[in-house]
Amino acid sequence: MAGPTQEGEPGKAWGAVWRSERWQVGFLCFYGFVAQLRPGESFITPYLLSQNFTHKQVTNEITPVLSYTYLAVLVPVFLLTDLLRYTPVLVLQALAFVAVWLLLLLGSSVAHMQLMEACYALTMAARIAYSSYIFSLVRPRSYQRAAGLSRSAVLLGVFASSVLGQLLVSAAGLHLRTLNRVSLGFLLCSLLLSLLLRRPRRSLFFHPPAAGAAPSELCRMAPGPGAGGAERGGWRRRIPVRMLQALGGGLRRPSLRLWSLWWVCSSAGYYLIVYYVHVLWSVVDSATLYNGAADAASTLLGAVTSFAAGFVKIRWAVWGKLVIAAVMGLQAGLVLLMYTSRSIWLCYFAFVLFRGAYQFLVPIATSQIASSLSKELCALAFGVNTFLATVLKTCITLLVSDSRGLGLPVHSQFLIYSIYFLALSALYLLGAVWEGLRHLRKGHPPPLPVAQELSSPAEMAAQDGDLQQLSRPPPRPEPPTPPQD
Numbered sequence: 001m002a003g004p005t006q007e008g009e010p011g012k013a014w015g016a017v018w019r020s021e022r023w024q025v026g027f028l029c030f031y032g033f034v035a036q037l038r039p040g041e042s043f044i045t046p047y048l049l050s051q052n053f054t055h056k057q058v059t060n061e062i063t064p065v066l067s068y069t070y071l072a073v074l075v076p077v078f079l080l081t082d083l084l085r086y087t088p089v090l091v092l093q094a095l096a097f098v099a100v101w102l103l104l105l106l107g108s109s110v111a112h113m114q115l116m117e118a119c120y121a122l123t124m125a126a127r128i129a130y131s132s133y134i135f136s137l138v139r140p141r142s143y144q145r146a147a148g149l150s151r152s153a154v155l156l157g158v159f160a161s162s163v164l165g166q167l168l169v170s171a172a173g174l175h176l177r178t179l180n181r182v183s184l185g186f187l188l189c190s191l192l193l194s195l196l197l198r199r200p201r202r203s204l205f206f207h208p209p210a211a212g213a214a215p216s217e218l219c220r221m222a223p224g225p226g227a228g229g230a231e232r233g234g235w236r237r238r239i240p241v242r243m244l245q246a247l248g249g250g251l252r253r254p255s256l257r258l259w260s261l262w263w264v265c266s267s268a269g270y271y272l273i274v275y276y277v278h279v280l281w282s283v284v285d286s287a288t289l290y291n292g293a294a295d296a297a298s299t300l301l302g303a304v305t306s307f308a309a310g311f312v313k314i315r316w317a318v319w320g321k322l323v324i325a326a327v328m329g330l331q332a333g334l335v336l337l338m339y340t341s342r343s344i345w346l347c348y349f350a351f352v353l354f355r356g357a358y359q360f361l362v363p364i365a366t367s368q369i370a371s372s373l374s375k376e377l378c379a380l381a382f383g384v385n386t387f388l389a390t391v392l393k394t395c396i397t398l399l400v401s402d403s404r405g406l407g408l409p410v411h412s413q414f415l416i417y418s419i420y421f422l423a424l425s426a427l428y429l430l431g432a433v434w435e436g437l438r439h440l441r442k443g444h445p446p447p448l449p450v451a452q453e454l455s456s457p458a459e460m461a462a463q464d465g466d467l468q469q470l471s472r473p474p475p476r477p478e479p480p481t482p483p484q485d
Contacts, residue, residue, distance in 0.1 A: 017377055024137045024198060025146055029153035029198065035094065035190040036157025039165030040101070040176070040183035042291040045278035047104065048113065049286070057110055059279050059410050060403040065114045066275060067397040069121035071390045077125040078383055086133040087199040093126035094191040100185040105177070123196075132379070136200035152303075152359040160382045166292030256318055256373070259365040260385050262324050265424050267389040272357045272396060272417060273335060277351050279410045285344035294348040301352055302359030309363045316368060321432035324423045327357050332421035371445040396420075 040047070048058050081089045096119045103116035131150070138146045168174040168182065278291060314323075334350040334357070341347055369385075370378045399405045400416055408416070 006436050016342075018346075021138055021142075025134065026151060028130075028134060028137065028197065029149050031190065031193045032150055032153040033157040033160075034193055035097075035130075036154055036187065037164070037184075037190070038097070038101075038183045039161050039163045039168060039185040040104075040180040042162055042165050042278070042295045043169065043176050043179060043289065044104070045282055046289060046291070047180065049282055050176060051108075053110070053113065055279065055283060055410070056403075056407075058204070059276065060407045061110055062113045062117060063275055063279070064397050064402045065117040066121050066124075067390070067394045069118040070124055071394045073122055073125045074387055074390055077122070078128055081126070081129045081132065085200055086129045086136065087128050087194070087197045089129035090133070090197060091191070091194045093129065094187065094194040096120070096122040096126070097187045098191060099186065101180055101187060104180050105184065116255060128383075130327070133197075133200070136202055155299060155303050159303075161297050162292045162296035162306075164292075166290065166296065169289055169292065169473035180411075199286060255320070255368050255371075256381075258320055259368045260381065262361070262428075263365055263369070263382075263385040264389045264392060266328065266358065266361070266385070268393040268396065269331075269417060269420055269424075271393055272356075273351075273354065273390075273414075276401070276410055277338070277347075280338060280414060281344060283346055283410055284342060284347055288344045290344075290348065294351055297348075297354040298355035301356035305356045305360035306363050309360050312364070316364070320368075321428045321435065324361065325428035325432060327361055328421050328428065331427055332418050335414055335418040335421060339411060339418055381384050448476060 045058060048062070049055070053062070077089065099119045100123070101272050103112055103119065107113055107116060131147075134146045134150045135143060165179060167177055169176070173184075281291060281294075316323075331354055334354040337350045338347050338354075341350070366382075369381055373381055400408055400413055
């Protein structure tokens with residue numbers, strides 16, 4: 001009996017290692033790194049222009065499809081990610097990436113390139129699967145560290161991909177078509193890796209933790225014990241409404257309103273710049289191809305500014321509007337510089353700083369929103385903010401970029417975008433001035449301690465309950481008993 005048991009030990013040991021939390025996180029981070037290796041991505045616009053597509057076709061007919069498709073698939077992909085438990089959506093994302101580069105290599109018409117943009121929009125919507133999959137692999141106490149590792153793997157992959165693409169174009173003199181073939185090879189490898197990802201047993205909304213686990217916000221929202229299938233189905237049908245009601249109640253907090261509004265407006269403008277900046281570079285100087293170097297530098301600066309934002313210690317409830325106004329004013333100036341400059345190097349420099357400024361505020365907004373809500377409501381809030389930003393971005397695209405709207409050339413679009421950021425900066429500055437004047441007129445209240453400013457909704461509710469108890473009139477004292485003889 002000892003022989004078969006000893007022979008089976010290596011298989012059991014390997015299975016235990018494969019199922020271990022550390023191995024799963026490490027493999028997911030490796031997949032996230034490999035999936036970003038697309039060295040031809042920074043040179044898609046020059047490649048399209050080299051295939052006899054005009055600037056007008058790329059700007060006003062092909063690129064707008066990306067925004068429209070992203071809006072159409074964002075919510076279905078978000079729901080499917082949780083319903084199918086992440087890994088099928090990651091496989092779908094890998095297949096969509098392969099389709100993008102096959103269409104780039106084999107397509108020859110505007111319709112083919114529009115389909116390519118639609119497939120790319122699907123890959124963007126599926127990013128939620130990678131960012132949320134990590135939370136199904138680790139225990140809650142490891143969420144922050146695991147999220148940092150997965151995010152670092154993605155940033156490292158983007159940086160390596162941009163550097164590799166620039167080296168292959170500048171140093172090796174590789175043709176852009178050959179560069180796209182190299183990208184397709186990397187994407188096929190990432191497709192194979194996605195098939196090896198272990199499918200988790202639970203997810204955030206449709207497959208919550210078992211009854212023995214700590215109760216989540218969803219379980220607290222369930223009106224009944226949920227023991228039977230009908231009961232579970234009943235409260236699942238009511239949970240979205242209850243969660244939206246809870247999220248609406250959370251909007252009473254000024255910090256949540258402030259940073260959610262920034263997220264919607266700034267994200268819309270940021271992605272419009274990212275979508276069209278390569279077209280602008282090709283108009284300014286089509287002979288200089290350092291797009292990969294600019295993307296690599298902006299990714300590196302964005303990682304540095306995101307890291308540095310964690311060490312900024314100011315009272316965001318007091319200075320948040322002023323900081324947002326300053327950053328968005330800087331972004332408006334950088335976009336205006338890209339509009340006015342005829343130097344490709346100044347355009348590269350302005351884009352790197354623009355992207356770094358945006359990435360500086362992202363972790364601050366994330367922490368301010370997350371500190372106001374529970375984990376489930378936080379995920380819903382980010383989803384709603386992303387959807388609203390996509391709606392706003394799509395409306396601007398339809399009005400400014402699409403040939404069925406104004407159909408402006410790319411230089412004129414950047415003038416519109418600079419005015420957009422300047423208007424947002426002015427609004428936040430006026431809000432900060434109004435807030436200061438209001439406090440001066442009414443008497444400036446004492447600043448909240450940091451612990452109270454970052455307290456959770458449950459803690460705030462407990463504090464409200466304590467205040468209600470304190471506000472009640474004291475109990476009427478009982479009459480004294482006469483002294484006994």
